[in-house]
Amino acid sequence: MDRLRQVISAGSGIIHYEVEKHRHIGEALETFHKTNAEAIVIIGGQALAAATFEFLLEKDPFAGKVPPLAILPAGDNNIIAENLGAQSASPHRELARLLKVRKSGQLLTNILSVPLLKVEGVYGVGTVYGLYLCCGEVTREKNIFSGAIAGSGLLSRAKRRLSTMGFIRRASMKARKDKGMDSAVRVNLNQRGAVVGRYFMVCITTLRAVLLGAQLPAPQKADKLQFMSVENTSEALLSMGKQLLKGQFDDRIMPGQVIKQIAHARIVQHKPFVLDGSYFEVEKNGELLISSTDRLSFISL
Structure with missing residues (x-):
């Protein structure tokens, strides 16, 4: 200070x-x-x-x-x-x-x-506002959300690449062992039916960089939320890993991966989730309601 x-x-x-x-x-x-x-x-x-x-x-x-x-x-x-x-x-x-x-x-x-994201159903708080929400197996990797910031230098980029490769390897090894449905996530987008699955990552954000600096495709509508999910399978994680190393997620159909713009979402799961880098618990019913607010302006340096 x-x-x-x-x-x-x-x-x-x-x-x-x-x-x-x-x-x-x-x-x-x-x-x-x-x-x-x-x-x-x-x-x-x-x-x-x-x-x-x-x-x-x-x-x-x-x-x-x-x-x-x-x-x-x-x-x-x-x-x-x-x-x-x-x-x-x-x-x-x-x-x-x-x-x-x-x-x-x-x-x-x-x-x-x-x-912003308006997140309802947060244990002990009720409603929290933020820019980035993530749940799934990826939340076990705490340094992903609050670790070092990669600078523009060659050494920083090399460190980020090495940490990305290690991250992908660990995730793939865990996915081979995890075959149960005890950590399943239920996702309902825009009130059009729910999907239940084993997800490595479910992310909703209004920003571009979603994981380890890799960016989502440019949004078509500025007032929508960006949604991305990756299944917890070796094939999906390998595909995600290749995109992470490129620093850009592909705007096309990929195995076990969904990227789309949404107005709101309902997520049901019972494990801690990440909002803007901090960990939160869900209420007993495990239900999170995510919607968008009016726009705010942010300085991008």
Whole structure:
């Protein structure tokens, strides 16, 4: 935190709030509204981002004109920060880079306008807002969601490639052993019938990079959610692995893999799931309802 304070003190035109209680978020947003903030920078992980989303959508402190949001890495949300252009897992470095971009007048050049996920059925919470949800066997690999951010350098790319190959090997070996249906996931998309299966991964997001930096095809409709599922079979995982190494998922029919845009989904399963890098439990009935919200704007560095 001291390094962040040093970066902030060296800048200009910055209103800095250190949030200790939930109500402080609302106070901060009201202040930003009154001062016509150019952008809002969130430094504090999934919980702070989700609470901020909740205030913005349910309280509407900006009267529908929310400034662009920047989400910096904080450990549990690294998968989101990397999606939005972070090049390292150090929040003070990313903040310094963001302020440098602002000084050059390019801060609002690359803006991503997307809806959020509204996730209902979260144990102990009820409803949580986010950008990325994932369930299935892949959630056992915790470093996938909160691990190091791959930079643009050759060494970083080589490390990401090696970790991807190791990830694929482990997943394939486990899939050969797992033949039961005790961890089955029930998926219902757009209320058009349900499918029950053994899934390695079921992911719903409004971002492009879905796993280890590999990107989904460009969405055709900006107000829809991106859905991807991969069955927990050796054939499907091998196909997925090839796409991961390319860094791009194919926009065509692949074995055991589905990619499509949806309006909402109902997922029934009883294991922990990941939302924006953090782990959550489902209610006793195991049912999650996922829908889209109004769009918010995010700064993509």
